[in-house]
Every structure is written in structure tokens, then in C-alpha cells.
Amino acid sequence: MNPLRQLTLDQLRQRTSMKWRYYPEDVLPVWVAEMDVPLAEPVARAITDAVTRGDTGYPAGTAYAEALAGFAKKRWDWEPAVERMAIVPDVMLGVVEMFRLVSHRDAPVVVNCPVYPPFYQFVESLGRSVVEAPLDATWRIDFAALEEAFVRAGRGAVYLLCNPQNPTGTVHTAAELSQVAELARRHGIRVVADEIHAPVTTSDFVPYLSVADDGLSLMSASKAWNLAGLKAALAIAGPAAADDLARLPEEVGHGASHVGVLAHTAAFRDGVGWLDALLDGLDDNRRLLTELLAEHLPAVRYTPAPGTYLAWLDCRELGLGDDPARTFLKQGKVALNSGIPFGTGGAGFVRMNLATSPEVLTEAVRRMAAGWNETSS
Numbered sequence: 542m543n544p545l546r547q548l549t550l551d552q553l554r555q556r557t558s559m560k561w562r563y564y565p566e567d568v569l570p571v572w573v574a575e576m577d578v579p580l581a582e583p584v585a586r587a588i589t590d591a592v593t594r595g596d597t598g599y600p601a602g603t604a605y606a607e608a609l610a611g612f613a614k615k616r617w618d619w620e621p622a623v624e625r626m627a628i629v630p631d632v633m634l635g636v637v638e639m640f641r642l643v644s645h646r647d648a649p650v651v652v653n654c655p656v657y658p659p660f661y662q663f664v665e666s667l668g669r670s671v672v673e674a675p676l677d678a679t680w681r682i683d684f685a686a687l688e689e690a691f692v693r694a695g696r697g698a699v700y701l702l703c704n705p706q707n708p709t710g711t712v713h714t715a716a717e718l719s720q721v722a723e724l725a726r727r728h729g730i731r732v733v734a735d736e737i738h739a740p741v742t743t744s745d746f747v748p749y750l751s752v753a754d755d756g757l758s759l760m761s762a763s764k765a766w767n768l769a770g771l772k773a774a775l776a777i778a779g780p781a782a783a784d785d786l787a788r789l790p791e792e793v794g795h796g797a798s799h800v801g802v803l804a805h806t807a808a809f810r811d812g813v814g815w816l817d818a819l820l821d822g823l824d825d826n827r828r829l830l831t832e833l834l835a836e837h838l839p840a841v842r843y844t845p846a847p848g849t850y851l852a853w854l855d856c857r858e859l860g861l862g863d864d865p866a867r868t869f870l871k872q873g874k875v876a877l878n879s880g881i882p883f884g885t886g887g888a889g890f891v892r893m894n895l896a897t898s899p900e901v902l903t904e905a906v907r908r909m910a911a912g913w914n915e916t917s918s
């Protein structure tokens with residue numbers, strides 16, 4: 542059964558998480574990457590069993606790593622070694638720890654913009670600088686721009702690769718990833734791959750470490766099974782980066798939630814049927830969004846992309862300036878992410894969250910169109 546069709550708006554409004562509480566009740570939220578789904582049954586069971594046992598202490602063992610390894614083998618024909626994985630509190634804190642392992646404390650960080658805003662925020666809060674390498678016009682890696690950014694960042698910098706890419710949903714190919722690895726080695730840059738959206742990918746996903754044995758990757762069940770409130774993620778090292786990961790301080794793993802680890806483990810081990818139903822539902826929503834935009838907002842450009850449940854909408858032809866999300870919120874009472882915090886290339890765009898019911902999606906586009914009509918009339 543499609544998990545995106547199981548909850549009513551009234552039920553969702555009872556939620557107390559960021560998506561549902563940040564804006565007042567008259568605003569329809571289709572922004573932050575939380576999904577409007579009930580928990581997968583095996584995940585819910587793992588949590589309630591832990592609660593029944595009072596099993597709420599510190600995380601231990603390698604079950605999460607084993608579950609991810611099993612999932613990766615079946616899904617991507619790639620099996621990460623359990624001994625080269627470490628539990629971290631979440632993906633972004635894991636990214637920060639990887640930076641510390643492989644680069645000097647003020648080494649710059651290269652990112653492909655437009656990109657998930659915390660890529661800027663976390664790097665800047667570390668006191669480091671971000672060097673942008675804009676994606677090309679089709680949202681793929683522009684290797685000339687990447688090389689130029691590597692040169693600007695200098696030897697010893699890091700490249701934070703988003704694979705698949707948020708917000709564009711681009712799934713990097715094996716050839717592109719190999720080229721990344723080769724270019725990075727040539728310029729003395731270490732690569733940290735944020736692969737949190739990998740399980741959501743509906744086309745062939747290629748793990749960065751399957752082509753680069755000196756890479757570090759972060760994976761998690763948090764996006765694909767909606768577990769952001771159950772903090773846990775895995776850092777993974779390729780064979781040539783094993784010594785780097787071995788230097789991760791033990792206490793970093795203590796920042797993950799034990800119940801989170803149990804939930805993530807159940808997701809990767811037993812939540813595949815649920816995930817497949819979700820992916821079908823997301824495909825339906827991509828088609829629905831295409832139709833809705835054609836009908837109500839034909840000037841908005843949307844290219845359905847396989848690597849995310851987010852939609853990156855080019856609203857530049859609407860004449861709403863750099864921040865159309867503001868108009869949609871004020872005039873249409875629908876909350877989308879503004880493109881501006883996504884860095885260079887984000888102005889005039891909004892990010893929409895498709896992980897919702899067809900009814901909410903339809904209402905969201907109706908409100909966007911109403912907001913735009915009000916402004917342009």
C-alpha cells in the first residue's frame with residue numbers, strides 16, 4: 542500500500558515536528574524533507590519493542606552496519622565492509638567529523654551549488670570557507686567548474702559531494718564519479734560523499750566508494766524511512782581510507798540514539814517492501830506534479846529527477862523576483878523552501894517536497910497558482 546496515501550491532513554496537523562509546527566495552521570507545509578507517511582511497520586515494531594524492554598541506553602554492536610551492508614548488496618550490488626563503518630549521530634555531524642579526519646581545521650570545502658543549505662551552514666560554523674563549483678545547466682557536475690574550484694580551494698581541501706544531489710535529484714553516474722575521484726586525487730583533495738538520499742533513488746544509484754577506494758561516505762535510513770527524529774547514521778570508509786576512519790574518536794558514536802540505531806537497522810533489514818511502495822508513490826507524485834504545473838502554472842519548469850523526493854522548481858518566468866517562495870507563502874499560504882539559501886543558482890527557484898499525498902500536492906499547487914495570480918493581477 543502506498544505510504545503516501547495513508548494519513549489525512551488532520552492527522553498530519555497533529556504532528557509536532559518542524560514541518561508541521563514552524564508555520565501557522567493556515568499554511569500548507571511542503572518544505573523541509575520530512576515525509577507525510579506512517580512509520581514502516583518493522584520500524585515501528587523495533588521502536589515499540591525497545592520501549593517495552595526499556596532498552597533505551599547507549600548504542601552498541603554492528604547490527605546497523607550489517608543491515609546497511611545487506612541492503613547495499615541487494616540494491617546496488619556493492620557490499621561495504623562492516624569493519625569500515627562507524628556509527629555517527631547523524632549525517633551532517635558525520636560529515637563534520639569526516640572533515641576533521643582528513644583535512645586541516647581551516648581547510649576550505651568545495652560544494653556543487655545549488656545544494657542543501659546546511660552544506661554552507663555547517664562548514665561556516667566550523668570557521669571554514671565554502672568554495673562553490675556550480676552544476677551545469679542540466680544539473681550535472683560541471684568538471685571545468687569543479688577543477689577550477691579545486692584549484693581555488695588548494696591542496697588539502699575537501700570536496701563535499703552530494704550523491705544523489707539535493708535539491709536537483711541528479712544521480713551521478715559511475716563515469717562521473719570516477720572522474721571526480723581522479724580529479725580530486727590529482728589536486729590533493731579528499732572527497733566526502735553525503736549519500737543520504739541513496740535509498741530513495743528510483744534509477745541506478747552508484748555508491749561513491751564503489752568507484753573510489755580512498756573516499757568516505759555517509760549513509761542513513763533517515764530520509765528514506767522518515768527517521769530524522771531518531772538520530773543515527775553510518776560513516777563508511779573505502780579500503781584506502783580505513784586508517785582515517787579508524788581515528789574517529791569513540792565518543793562520536795555515543796551521540797547517536799540507541800533507539801534510533803534500532804529503528805534504522807530495522808528499516809534497512811526489513812523495510813524494503815515499504816520502501817518500494819513509497820518509491821512507486823513518489824513516481825506517481827512526480828507525474829502528478831508535472832500535470833498540475835502544466836495546468837495551473839505552465840511557466841514553472843520542473844524536470845522530474847530520480848534521486849530525491851524533492852522537486853526543484855524554476856519559477857524565474859513567473860516574474861516573482863529572486864524569492865518566489867515568499868509570494869507563495871504570503872499570498873498563497875503554502876510553504877516551500879526558498880532557493881536562495883541553496884547558493885549560487887538558487888535565486889528564482891523553490892524546492893517542493895513531494896513526499897505527501899496527491900491531495901496535499903494538488904492543494905499546494907492550487908495555492909501556489911492562487912498566490913501568483915493575486916500578485917500578477
Ligand SMILES: Cc1ncc(COP(=O)(O)O)c(C=O)c1O
Pocket residue numbers: 574631632633634657703707735737738761763764769773774
Ligand atoms: C543531502 C542531505 N544531507 C543531510 C541531511 C540531514 O541528515 P541528518 O539529519 O542525518 O543530518 C539531509 C536532510 O534532508 C539532506 O538532504
